[in-house]
Amino acid sequence: MNKIDTSIIISTYNAPVWLEKVLYGYNCQDYKNFEIIIADDGSTQDTDRLIRRLQKIVFYPIIHVWHEDNGFQKSEILNKAITHCNTSYIIMSDGDCIPRKDFVRHHVSKRKKGYFLSGGYFMLPMDISKRISKEDILAGRCFDIAWLKENGLPSSFKNNKLTAKGFKASLLNTITPTNASWNGHNASGWKKDIIRVNGFDERMQYGGQDRELGERLFNLGIKSKQIRYHAICVHLDHPRGYKNQESINKNLAIRKATREEKSVWTDSGIIKNEDTKRIKKIA
Numbered sequence: 001m002n003k004i005d006t007s008i009i010i011s012t013y014n015a016p017v018w019l020e021k022v023l024y025g026y027n028c029q030d031y032k033n034f035e036i037i038i039a040d041d042g043s044t045q046d047t048d049r050l051i052r053r054l055q056k057i058v059f060y061p062i063i064h065v066w067h068e069d070n071g072f073q074k075s076e077i078l079n080k081a082i083t084h085c086n087t088s089y090i091i092m093s094d095g096d097c098i099p100r101k102d103f104v105r106h107h108v109s110k111r112k113k114g115y116f117l118s119g120g121y122f123m124l125p126m127d128i129s130k131r132i133s134k135e136d137i138l139a140g141r142c143f144d145i146a147w148l149k150e151n152g153l154p155s156s157f158k159n160n161k162l163t164a165k166g167f168k169a170s171l172l173n174t175i176t177p178t179n180a181s182w183n184g185h186n187a188s189g190w191k192k193d194i195i196r197v198n199g200f201d202e203r204m205q206y207g208g209q210d211r212e213l214g215e216r217l218f219n220l221g222i223k224s225k226q227i228r229y230h231a232i233c234v235h236l237d238h239p240r241g242y243k244n245q246e247s248i249n250k251n252l253a254i255r256k257a258t259r260e261e262k263s264v265w266t267d268s269g270i271i272k273n274e275d276t277k278r279i280k281k282i283a
Contacts, residue, residue, distance in 0.1 A: 010037070034091075091107050094235075173228060
């Protein structure tokens with residue numbers, strides 16, 4: 001067995017049915033030298049039972065990082081998950097995003113010192129999200145446009161995400177108007193770079209905390225590369241009860257300050273205030 005060289009952080013909260021589909025997707029990967037770190041924002045025992053069951057089935061190791069439920073604290077649990085990663089390279093995605101079999105390979109093959117990689121997702125409606133079975137994932141049908149259309153997916157330019165290959169995928173990555181930002185559902189970077197900016201800002205709840213991390217990486221001098229038409233995952237639909245305008249407005253203000261002040265460090269990250277000066281001197 002080849003040595004594990006990549007860590008994949010998957011965030012989740014009380015969605016074991018969706019998470020099971022996602023973990024089966026990783027069991028289909030054609031690049032296999034990775035570990036999975038589950039960043040669990042306070043789920044009940046149902047998620048723990050699922051993980052324990054799948055640990056006996058899948059080929060990759062799973063590390064379950066959990067803290068008590070205290071509302072939407074994704075930034076905090078992601079920082080805890082980062083410290084549990086055992087490799088130098090980290091891919092981040094969500095527990096509602098099923099990866100295509102070449103997802104990890106594209107992240108690994110395109111990684112480069114001084115860069116992070118920015119991917120996207122292909123959103124599925126709720127009826128198709130529910131219909132996808134373990135067998136559909138193992139056979140790759142949930143990425144097959146013909147199968148998806150048979151199950152009600154409308155025609156759209158966005159369908160190119162699932163069909164573009166080779167030169168066409170590279171061309172679409174080049175001409176897409178979408179910014180190559182750090183996207184929590186599909187992004188990757190070097191652990192040392194993420195540590196140098198102190199991870200996620202734990203003052204931020206729902207709405208752009210992933211983008212803010214990327215903005216501090218930019219301020220550090222790290223560049224980004226677009227891979228949204230190469231590293232493919234399908235996004236399962238779900239309600240978003242944690243979404244609120246107050247949180248979004250607060251996060252927008254933090255992001256504005258990060259850009260204007262060209263901040264590379266947050267005092268509310270992996271290393272807390274009392275250790276900040278000491279760590280900076282060591283770095």
